[in-house]
Amino acid sequence: MASLRIEPDNLEIVVSENTPLVKALWQAGISVEAPCGGFGICGKCKVRFLSGCIPQPTAEERKHLTDFDLREGWRLTCQHRVEGDATIFVPNESKPSIAQILTTAVERETDLQPAVKRFTVFVPPASTRDERSDVQRLLDAVQRQHGLSLSSSSLHLSVLRSLPAALRQSQQITLTVHSVEPGQFSVLSVEPENEKVRPVLGIAFDIGTTTLVGYLIDLETGKELACAVRLNPQIQFGDDVVSRLHYALQQPNGLRQLQQAVVRGMNEIIAECCQVANVSPTDVYELVCVGNTAMLHLLLGVNPEPIALAPYVPVFNEPVTVEAWKLGLRVHPNGLLTTLPCVAGYIGADTVAVVLSHLHEPEGEPIVALDIGTNGEIVVRRQGQYWCASAAAGPAFEGGRIYQGMRAERGAISQVSVERVNGKVWLKAQTLGGILPKGICGSGLIDAVAALIELGVIDETGRMNNDLPEWKERFLSINGQKAFQLVAPHLSERSEGIVLSQRDVREMQLAKGSIRAVAEVLLQVAGLQWDEVSRVIISGAFGFFVNLRSAQRIGLLPPLPLERFLPVGNAAGAGAKLALRSIVERKRATELARKMTHVPMTGNPAYEEALMEFIAFPTI
């Protein structure tokens, strides 16, 4: 056993020697970021050994840390196991923090018709003239008073166990029943009516790769009572889908760790929502979850390997209903979790939920929906048909794989614009929270690239031009790369200032090029031109925080009048709420998922051609 002291949190833990360091810290309650999945690629999990057993640096570490850093005790957490007693300093920037998570959404109305309903029945007492069992008197009363034919097999064991006491406390009995198919019921709970009136609750979950959002809904009124968000705790095992899949497949127990991580986050959300609304988690009877296909596999603890390997076919696309406690979720003991359907390995229930929210009428006008999160999914609707595909955009729009990239947190540059005053041209950068900048987030990146294109610092091919006399001195060389200083060192938290490197521009080009190329291919398949598209739905945080004009300037969005773009917020969450509020909407989701044709992009020549075209920036 080895004893670790962890600073600045002043924690002390004892772990077995040879425990992976990231796991040891995790046991102490310290999450360390490892966006690359712990393969020593991103270099973001830095910690400093202050004393004790300091492990020898690895080859991977030498790529990310200077000799000086290494001598000072800096190491990458992912590279080491516990070798003996040590004191370790974990800097704040190595810990994930809550980002600016979008929870608001443009919602459409639906009639309240939830799967979980509560009703009261009068059950006469047993007597020598009425020798029917407790169960039979209950079932007969439900039949007579509500016209529902329940069978004894619809009663959970716990219901059977609580029935005799309930019936002897009151003749008015409150039943909570789950039913999705007509004539098929399961009774989740039974209580004497004279107990305190308790609500019937459900939570709609948007299980994002980066963020988890939960909406607590009163299923008797349809009202939203609370909303809570968390970073997906799976982030410590990798910040995009691919690195999580990698972790699940490569690490012993990896799938289980990922499953438990997301459930931990969901339980925090459940607890927070219930605290805010002053209700009990045991009154939550149903969870409806959307998320991309891989996230739903990980949530259920189903091996996602088939998604990761050709032909990339998931284990399930179909809606699945399981007992919530089996996943470790802390709600009512008979509570159920239902997923919305997915379409394919990379078109998940989140995309179906966007369609359910905003493209639910198949015969409506031609419309395009863009859902740009950690991945990008695009759907085109035309004349009752839907085509969809995902773009391997990578996490650039969330600050991933960008030299100074960060999530939309305090200190991130989120807006950049070209200002011209009295003939002088300068770049204006604004940070979230108005503090000194620490890095740059997705919306800032798009603005920055658009601005540098406007200034001629970046040409259509994406090459940075460091010869322009007025901008020349803004250029640095970082790791042998050209880099443009957006903010000077003395006005930033970094000694090199806030910079955008040539490689960052290339990452951006790839990301926006692939999204745009996918959209172009889908339009072709649907036989549409952009000017025939009446509306472009933009869901997710992207649509709320990104300057649409900049996004057009870099060619991510097509050159349509701005009023045709409709940012709708968290449309995936809105879709989950619809399905939670109404089983009609839930069935509609399944029908919509069936209508959605997945157009594969891998090896698709039309896609490769479009990608070549849209990697470049548009000339104006």
Next chain:
Amino acid sequence: MASLRIEPDNLEIVVSENTPLVKALWQAGISVEAPCGGFGICGKCKVRFLSGCIPQPTAEERKHLTDFDLREGWRLTCQHRVEGDATIFVPNESKPSIAQILTTAVERETDLQPAVKRFTVFVPPASTRDERSDVQRLLDAVQRQHGLSLSSSSLHLSVLRSLPAALRQSQQITLTVHSVEPGQFSVLSVEPENEKVRPVLGIAFDIGTTTLVGYLIDLETGKELACAVRLNPQIQFGDDVVSRLHYALQQPNGLRQLQQAVVRGMNEIIAECCQVANVSPTDVYELVCVGNTAMLHLLLGVNPEPIALAPYVPVFNEPVTVEAWKLGLRVHPNGLLTTLPCVAGYIGADTVAVVLSHLHEPEGEPIVALDIGTNGEIVVRRQGQYWCASAAAGPAFEGGRIYQGMRAERGAISQVSVERVNGKVWLKAQTLGGILPKGICGSGLIDAVAALIELGVIDETGRMNNDLPEWKERFLSINGQKAFQLVAPHLSERSEGIVLSQRDVREMQLAKGSIRAVAEVLLQVAGLQWDEVSRVIISGAFGFFVNLRSAQRIGLLPPLPLERFLPVGNAAGAGAKLALRSIVERKRATELARKMTHVPMTGNPAYEEALMEFIAFPTI
């Protein structure tokens, strides 16, 4: 904490002070018999404190133990809690032992149509041209190859989790499916076909008050592979239904203890059956259980209080299906337990199972079925109608409440006959196992009473006559009671010899009188005379081990020609097997239960009149 040393097993355990002694011994794996339910009534739970903290005797103990016994350290386990360190001797007679349990049964044939079926499907691999999910390809294959419409919600979480590996190991997939209602399925397991061929198993359980019997059935062939029996471990909490109900209601955690006890016994049976048949308990997918209503409540952990209190209406009569593991049963993790229906608080699924076995055709000839176990249940069938009732016979036929009563174990007198040789008359007593007698069991009692009636030692009123010159010296006085010596002291294991007391005869009269009276009332209600009854079915061990002529002599059975009595063995177990082998039989059981009219005897004047009449012995 106190340390207890337990002899002669040479065990040492540490328990909290104030732990009930019976519980402390139980934790050490030592069951102590307490047929009266631990109320100090039966005096059967004797142990001897050899050293250490010896508790003060209670008033109850003084009734059962002499001053000498008490000075020697003998106490009743049920009366004390652990007071400190002690060494305790637990004699064998205080421990329950395996009785002669009847497992054989006259069975009728039925077509094999089990709820759990296994079949193989060919599931094509995923490909870029076939992007259906694993689940969808499986469901489509089942639809095409077997014509069954499964839905994704019919898949258990564990099935979803094992599906991807199975499909990638083999394209031939073996599904194990549970279905009782047409169109409603649940998939219990999925395996690649190239794994070792494993059986699909079920166990039919007869949950008796005294004994548990399990029959392991191969659900693909219908063959019985093994059978195992145990005393119901609930015996330590009382040996009849009433004392168990009392224990469940009075003791904190009593219901839970009873529930766990029966499950412990069932798990032993499952393990033994599987060992004998060389199969794995994880291949057991379904358990079908019969038992009296109270036993089924205790098995499920459902509060049986309503059965114990007027109007004696149970929580459930209806068939119930629950996940077996929820009860603590060690079978396949998705295995199910189903109960057959009951009719009323004291007419259980065991009686329905007897009807299913032998009275299943409503329009057959008039027939009477007697099921005499710890309780007595009687069913009369006439022209499509069934009437049934239970007799509060008490455990006399199983040796309970009889001075030297014991179960049908080695050393029990099981047969007594009057022998006449050369003008000499003597009584012949035979013991089970042919060893020196220790006591007397039910069949021996009936024989003994019949013999003493024949000899004039007992008159029609039941009074023992100690004035007959030839038998006079056989009489003793025990606790102020007349008692007849069946076996002399030097030929028995007891210093007083084997005796039958006046009170024993009274117990016998009450027991046989109440059973016969119930039968008479049911015949009246059905409008039948005994001579119209074509057959009297006698189920249970009783019919196998009891001399029918003796039973007629004491008036327990009516005076019909002996060939009309048909001992059928464990008909309740046979009914459970029918329901396990065929869902058609299972439905039939529910229909039969609905047809069975329960005729209450409590406060029924016809019953009281018949009881008065049949408490006496018939004059011949």
